[in-house]
Amino acid sequence: MTRSQIDWALWRTFLAVADCGSLSAAARHLGLSQPTVGRHIEQLETSIRRRLFLRSQQGYLPTEEAAALMTEAKDMAFVAESLERRASASTNDASGIVRLAASHVVGTEILPWLFGPFMEAHPGLEVELALGNSNADLFRHEADVAVRMVRPTQDNLLARRIGTAFAGLYARTEYLDRHGRPKMLADLSGHRLIGPDRDAASIGFLEGLDPALSRRSLRLRCDSEAAQLTALRAGLGIGICQRGIAARDASLEAVLPQSFRFPMECWLVTHDDLRHVRRIRLLFDHLASTLPEWL
Amino acid sequence: MTRSQIDWALWRTFLAVADCGSLSAAARHLGLSQPTVGRHIEQLETSIRRRLFLRSQQGYLPTEEAAALMTEAKDMAFVAESLERRASASTNDASGIVRLAASHVVGTEILPWLFGPFMEAHPGLEVELALGNSNADLFRHEADVAVRMVRPTQDNLLARRIGTAFAGLYARTEYLDRHGRPKMLADLSGHRLIGPDRDAASIGFLEGLDPALSRRSLRLRCDSEAAQLTALRAGLGIGICQRGIAARDASLEAVLPQSFRFPMECWLVTHDDLRHVRRIRLLFDHLASTLPEWL
DNA sequence: TATCCATTAAACAATATTGAATGACCCGCT
DNA sequence: AGCGGGTCATTCAATATTGTTTAATGGATA
Numbered sequence: 098m099t100r101s102q103i104d105w106a107l108w109r110t111f112l113a114v115a116d117c118g119s120l121s122a123a124a125r126h127l128g129l130s131q132p133t134v135g136r137h138i139e140q141l142e143t144s145i146r147r148r149l150f151l152r153s154q155q156g157y158l159p160t161e162e163a164a165a166l167m168t169e170a171k172d173m174a175f176v177a178e179s180l181e182r183r184a185s186a187s188t189n190d191a192s193g194i195v196r197l198a199a200s201h202v203v204g205t206e207i208l209p210w211l212f213g214p215f216m217e218a219h220p221g222l223e224v225e226l227a228l229g230n231s232n233a234d235l236f237r238h239e240a241d242v243a244v245r246m247v248r249p250t251q252d253n254l255l256a257r258r259i260g261t262a263f264a265g266l267y268a269r270t271e272y273l274d275r276h277g278r279p280k281m282l283a284d285l286s287g288h289r290l291i292g293p294d295r296d297a298a299s300i301g302f303l304e305g306l307d308p309a310l311s312r313r314s315l316r317l318r319c320d321s322e323a324a325q326l327t328a329l330r331a332g333l334g335i336g337i338c339q340r341g342i343a344a345r346d347a348s349l350e351a352v353l354p355q356s357f358r359f360p361m362e363c364w365l366v367t368h369d370d371l372r373h374v375r376r377i378r379l380l381f382d383h384l385a386s387t388l389p390e391w392l
Numbered sequence: 393m394t395r396s397q398i399d400w401a402l403w404r405t406f407l408a409v410a411d412c413g414s415l416s417a418a419a420r421h422l423g424l425s426q427p428t429v430g431r432h433i434e435q436l437e438t439s440i441r442r443r444l445f446l447r448s449q450q451g452y453l454p455t456e457e458a459a460a461l462m463t464e465a466k467d468m469a470f471v472a473e474s475l476e477r478r479a480s481a482s483t484n485d486a487s488g489i490v491r492l493a494a495s496h497v498v499g500t501e502i503l504p505w506l507f508g509p510f511m512e513a514h515p516g517l518e519v520e521l522a523l524g525n526s527n528a529d530l531f532r533h534e535a536d537v538a539v540r541m542v543r544p545t546q547d548n549l550l551a552r553r554i555g556t557a558f559a560g561l562y563a564r565t566e567y568l569d570r571h572g573r574p575k576m577l578a579d580l581s582g583h584r585l586i587g588p589d590r591d592a593a594s595i596g597f598l599e600g601l602d603p604a605l606s607r608r609s610l611r612l613r614c615d616s617e618a619a620q621l622t623a624l625r626a627g628l629g630i631g632i633c634q635r636g637i638a639a640r641d642a643s644l645e646a647v648l649p650q651s652f653r654f655p656m657e658c659w660l661v662t663h664d665d666l667r668h669v670r671r672i673r674l675l676f677d678h679l680a681s682t683l684p685e686w687l
Numbered sequence: 688t689a690t691c692c693a694t695t696a697a698a699c700a701a702t703a704t705t706g707a708a709t710g711a712c713c714c715g716c717t
Numbered sequence: 718a719g720c721g722g723g724t725c726a727t728t729c730a731a732t733a734t735t736g737t738t739t740a741a742t743g744g745a746t747a
């Protein structure tokens with residue numbers, strides 16, 4: 098069943114020391130004393146017969162071996178946190194914490210607008226937003242519900258198709274007034290284009306749309322879509338934006354809307370076994386009903 | 393960083409009690425005494441202000457709330473185990489435990505044959521086989537390396553395409569002697585077909601190949617592919633089998649090999665950050681070089 | 688160079704955790 | 718009905734863990 102011999106608590110202080118960089122800092126963070134934290138590390142090191150930190154008067158420096166364990170230790174922390182969160186609220190109460198994962202853009206541009214009436218209706222509920230682009234978050238227990246733009250493949254996930262978001266090219270009206278409005282795709286080459294930097298997925302996606310849209314053809318490159326959006330709004334050039342978001346911004350104007358438009362399926366995802374947890378169900382259903390009109 | 397307040401060790405005994413069904417059994421299993429296990433549960437329950445077990449003289453029965461936490465608690469155990477395993481062996485030693493995930497069929501029919509020379513060459517290495525059909529195992533830290541028949545979608549995974557395995561219809565020669573050899577697809581309907589039971593993915597897949605292959609057309613249904621294979625070998629009927637496996641079994645004979653043959657990409661997958669861990673790399677490379685000829 | 692602020696390490700006392708032992712209970716079996 | 722095997726709860730002493738305090742060390746700063 099459980100074959101592990103090492104006290105799980107030791108991993109927790111291991112993580113804290115590695116993150117904080119010193120016994121003392123970790124101790125403050127964990128609410129323990131510096132000697133105990135030191136003893137925990139000692140204990141862990143003798144258990145695994147391996148040195149995890151280089152000691153110095155300036156703090157504890159993780160060895161390579163310790164660094165290799167960090168991702169897993171973090172996972173452990175995620176699970177613990179999630180476990181605690183789920184345990185602290187009843188299954189069928191409309192109270193507790195719900196953690197929602199989404200991309201930066203969706204999380205900043207759309208979601209906040211949807212929470213007003215929801216939080217009004219359920220005063221006991223707390224919502225946490227975990228923004229990022231990884232789809233791993235549901236698996237790593239970083240969130241209870243996720244808004245995703247790709248169809249989830251994993252089983253043991255409950256997914257509902259919310260609708261289709263369309264993305265297109267947009268630019269600030271002032272920019273277009275000054276630099277002209279492209280009439281055809283070829284006109285784009287003369288423009289300041291905004292797009293991804295080194296994110297392989299996005300670049301590949303862009304080139305798939307039109308081979309002319311290589312990475313080098315972009316004048317402003319940034320992997321943060323939120324920053325790209327702000328750049329658009331600042332009038333720096335032409336870039337990709339979701340139609341729904343652009344539509345709600347009077348300063349933005351569509352560019353070549355008929356020749357450049359691609360759909361993105363939008364999915365709402367949660368863990369299978371959380372289906373019947375009241376607070377999660379509430380958020381899930383609320384998003385399912387309100388999100389579509391924002392796409 | 394770590395917002396959890398609850399001692400991680402408590403979750404460990406929580407899991408043990410829920411799994412074992414009683415304080416005493418859990419205590420034996422954990423190497424603790426029955427009173428401490430009881431105190432742990434008490435402590436956990438007061439921490440989360442929720443009752444996790446129904447007490448009785450016959451043992452501790454998990455409440456619904458506790459049941460809802462089980463998957464996560466198990467995940468925690470997986471991570472802890474994996475952490476311990478990875479920590480106990482040096483990054484650049486050819487020693488320690490490597491855990492390999494694969495389907496039941498691959499794990500029973502192919503992999504054992506590949507380990508001989510490998511374990512000979514690396515006496516310090518221990519190999520664990522985690523057989524199952526879920527692709528979640530890498531994520532849930534159940535394994536270090538996985539053999540998968542679908543292209544892995546997650547990022548932060550290192551995947552190498554091993555080759556293409558072909559699957560086709562096969563039956564035992566005796567069966568075909570007695571019941572005749574189908575000459576065309578339509579002939580199949582008169583035969584005893586062996587296939588999946590309720591596994592939605594497999595059923596959908598089968599129907600996609602040929603609409604005639606509905607679930608009802610199957611005479612022996614079982615979700616275990618290994619059992620299907622044994623049924624084939626027992627001469628119970630016609631079923632799907634990987635070409636490589638069937639080729640090594642003289643009693644099996646291909647059925648309609650030209651009209652029914654579908655490819656499955658075979659992938660070797662590991663975590664990104666484990667690329668440089670010696671023992672994992674060794675297994676990965678060994679499989680990459682020996683597996684293709686067995687497909 | 689002297690001082691201050693951070694760190695780790697060591698020693699000892701306070702505290703919390705644990706285990707052993709016990710009694711009470713329930714179930715199934717003979 | 719009585720017995721054996723399993724369970725849980727309680728008590729108290731043994732033990733292990735923790736915190737406090739101290740001293741020593743290194744780096745930054747004036």
